[in-house]
Amino acid sequence: MQFISEKPENGVVERDFTIGEITGVLWSPEAPEPGAPLILVGHSGGVHKRAPNLVTNARHLATESGYFVAAIDAPGHGDRPRNAEDERWVEQLHAARAAGQPMDTIIAEFNLSLAERAVPEWRATLDALQALPEIGPDAPVGFGGITLGTVIGMHLVAVEPRIKAANFGSVFVFDALFDIAKQISIPLTLDVAWHDEEIDRQPSFALFDAFASEDKILLARPGRHNQMASSQPGYGAWFLRQHLGR
């Protein structure tokens, strides 16, 4: 893990890092308490580790809860090159959108492929973060994500016992997610955008039912999925504090 920049700002230290091909950013409270929890945050499809809503949420978690927060670029996103297959999916998405055709199958295939590649990257990132003296192996770990970040996060949580609670933001639901949800039993929230022309709420209800978690909360707000995110930090942070402490 290489840190390549360090910027203190309003009580939070923001550091860019790389781990091999992985590009990420770590937000730390200026004076972290020993054992402060760590939240892994996944960005939406098409954006990157510094999407404005993600940064707002990360800084809120660092200042209000005293948490460490880390985000990495999904494969082919942000500072990472797209491979030929990813280029093809992106072109197909643009073409389908322009033609007003359904994008479901493309999104499902693309997101699944990204999730498969992102899971080992997140696990390597978590290893590296836990090796930092200020975080350490015993810090409680949570996950927060939206759309693509939720798809990746679900795949990660299903195989990664170190993650103890999650905020899953609005997600475009496809069939493969139900089998993943059944493998997840940690406390979680699932956000549903109540009015969204792109993400229908009924499949989100079915996904909520599929999670094996006993402690799960479905949280719905008016608006589209990308309008919701900005008002979310407070609630997500509250839920994580119940389960990770502080």
Next chain:
Amino acid sequence: MQFISEKPENGVVERDFTIGEITGVLWSPEAPEPGAPLILVGHSGGVHKRAPNLVTNARHLATESGYFVAAIDAPGHGDRPRNAEDERWVEQLHAARAAGQPMDTIIAEFNLSLAERAVPEWRATLDALQALPEIGPDAPVGFGGITLGTVIGMHLVAVEPRIKAANFGSVFVFDALFDIAKQISIPLTLDVAWHDEEIDRQPSFALFDAFASEDKILLARPGRHNQMASSQPGYGAWFLRQHLGR
């Protein structure tokens, strides 16, 4: 307003009071801060101002948020005599339940009648509470309730501009509530019991849509409405703090 008992316990002072025929209880932090918010709490149908979930919630609000919390018995509930008409509704409910017949119409009529009588009682109670020197007229006021308490609270909030935020617990939805919801525009949460053989979730969704509030959150959890209440104080308190302060 007559205080008829005072019991300090675990950081909270619990006082029974009467205002004419109204019987109530006020929970106060042992050392309230000036201007601390006041939450009015409405109990479920068939129980009273000291229902266990309500008391848990009230004590949590007093200790964790430093709020004042007041509950009054609905007409014909708790320490208050039932009139002949209420007796008839209660008998009809028991008979319908025993016979496995629908209770919708009875619940709607009974709850509406109770709400009509309870609203002026709550307003008189709020007047009396604001006249107490430790609360005063400028304390932010919120409302929390479940089932019957939500029906009464909706009627109260629709006409009472002093109430600035509300937690509405699970409610059996009937037609008259939609017109009331359209008159309500304060920030609010609406709880939905995700699996409930008595309260279907679809009418709750329609009720959520009907509220005029821009800042509204639908919050769903697995379980029946009476199972949910116990795990709720933390979330409701978080939402109220966002809007009432502290």
